[in-house]
Amino acid sequence: MSVNLRQEEVQLESKKRLIALQRAKELRSRIDGYLKNKANIPSGFEVQEAYQQAKHKLLQVLQATEDQWHDWHWQMANRISDVTVISQLLNLDAAELQAVQRVGRQYRWAVSPYYMALAMAGGINGPVWRQAVPSIEEVQDRSGLEDPMGEEFTSPAPAVTRRYPDRLIINVTNQCAMYCRHCQRRRNIGELDLHKPRKILEAALQYVRENKEIRDVLITGGDALLLSDKQLDWLLSQLDQIPHVEIKRIGTRTPVTLPQRITPELCAVLEKYPPIYINTQFNHPLEVTPEAKKACDMLIKAGVVLGNQAVLLKDINNDPDVMKRLNHKLLQIRVRPYYIFHAKAVKGTRHFITGVNDGINIMEQLRGYTSGLAVPTYIINAPNGYGKTPVLPQYIVENHNTHVTLRTWEKRIIPYNVKCKQ
Template sequence: MSVIWKQDQEVVAKDKRKIALKRAKELKAHIEDYLQNKQNIPDGFEIQEAYNLAKGKLLKYFNASEEQWNNWHWQMANRIRDVEVLGDIIDLTPEERDAVEKVGKQYRWAVSPYYLALAMVGGKGGAIWLQAIPSIEEVKDRYGVEDPMGEEYTSPAPGITRRYPDRLIINVTNQCAMYCRHCQRRRNIGEVDVHKPRKVLEAALQYIRENKEIRDVLITGGDALLLSDQQLDWLLGELHNIPHVEIKRIGTRTPVTMPQRITPELCEVLEKYPPIYINSQFNHPLEVTPEAKQACDRLIKAGVVLGNQAVLLKNVNNQPDVMKRLNQSLLKIRVRPYYIFHAKSVKGTRHFITGVDEGLAIMEQLRGYTSGLAVPTYIINAPNGYGKTPILPQYVIENKNNHITLRTWEKRIIPYQISS
């Protein structure tokens, strides 16, 4: 009897293994296309030879040293913001030069030498170039609006934007290492870099002290990390001493556009005031570089929790495999993909806007096809400051009388009974 039982169990085990092997083969088939396409979507670690050549060209042009390149003050002082300088570094056609000049008369532009080196690697018209260098499409836009979020109508105190019950934004500067061509606050950039005066920040802090429901404060701009270490130390210290403020958040793109800003001295300041959360904005795998990793490593060592808020941009990252590669590369440097924002209809940026169906197609190719850690939430910001709205593929087909019908990530339709 025991021998027969053992033989039966062996048959069952073999049958289970056959089923498992068949399933594994199905799963492998799901990823084969991506693995093939991935070879044509390098991240910043895979283009180092080309990057070093571009960097060398810039160092030669500016007659600068490696030490200067790694100094964020040098990067800021030498931002490229003139078409003549850009044309000296990169061959521009007359049409390209004319476009930059025309746009520059209406919208300010500047790009750090570090980020321009990445744009040179990606090539003119590439994903990095499009984010950094003015396009004639910016002045052709007749439909965008300057403030689609209605931030001027959601500012109950100087420097404050409030759209939710328990959290708010302090806007501390209009300065950035690079003025992204898709910027949602380009109306604030102006022609001169200006940090908010101390009296504005003190008024914002007083508002927070008087409203005890505020437990979460986001410091942003512009780019919040372009405040000096001393200013950040003061502001974070003031927030840290407000009992009902539980967490501080910082919005910055410096790990992407100028990772040299993340210095040991800055991290000493951040380490003093936990918990601090930083959300950056990596939009393309080429932006995930060894320098970006070093910046993120330093922040993590200081106890900062890192997330990423990508913006869905036409011809930059609106392909499922590009977004998947970006999110997987971010996890490798310990940055958690948090949001994918649908681009806002900001004046001068409508050439970046995709269809919502493109965003949903990306989400369909993330959920189930890669680890959940690499699946952010796709968000549309409701107009006029009414907040973030998640946009999801439809996975619940029917919900009736404790029975639901599910559509899985493989588009299998499966009934599911909920216990009553």
């Protein structure tokens, strides 16, 4: 090889490296804003000092021990649903306490001590607080519907909701560790915690047996993991014996609101009936705590596959940086971001509902700006039970089948011919 040829190759490689370095600098600039803002979006790991202080105060007010704190039965028995307790925990003024009382007369509320400690750590009217503690805005909403999903018209058997050809829901309870203020089924909460009777569940199971196209069953509520270990064992064993049921799914928010519920005994039950998929609902990075990680670790060790279905909520997570931070923290605890649901127009929840553009903007700032694992699907549920509809930014500008015009994540307009090398 001649000296001149070698020099030309070195110069070419140097030019390529310079182009790559310039591109890397450009790519870094794309996320400079997020990197600067990241410190302003703490996760639950980063507010541990405030959380421990709140926990200590709760233990004092509730006259409880550390061992009781870690007992999910104690957590459930001591859910906070009285402004008297809140007044002992925080310096709220009379008007704020009266507002909680007024809402409570119309819409039930209850918060596990664990989640209340997290709400206190995140600050009054912070993103966790707003999900847990009633707001006067709930009783001022006259525009929503009790059942925007039309579930009463998609129930072909007791406790069953069916919206799709090959899968269905079995609603097993109305009980939750914390009654989310944005709940889509708040009409079912009532004044008493009620699990579905065995005869109702048997009727639902019989419907599954008789409809052999059903390959996927979601057990939800309420919160499905608030059934006893014995009840869950029976229900999962029944589904496991139906040949055409390929997978079981469980809908639960306990890893978020009551991680103490994830016990070795529960995991032993779940481990018996693979494959089991659990979708939970983390809505803000503050909810990703050491306790939540421990619960998820236990579930994963039991063979459960974990996903997250966040709900897009105004002034909580309708911000691209908040959602990106949430999804990054979820991946760190091995929970795959699956959906972002547009909040449903449920009566009493209007103050949580954002514009669709908020969701599209979040997707624009996720796709390409972070790894695909951290990019869920943005979903609007069609009214009256007609199912999930994915909503995406428009990446195809023109479509002529064999050649299209694309808009990339950086908004570059690029022609693409499917039959030719690019």
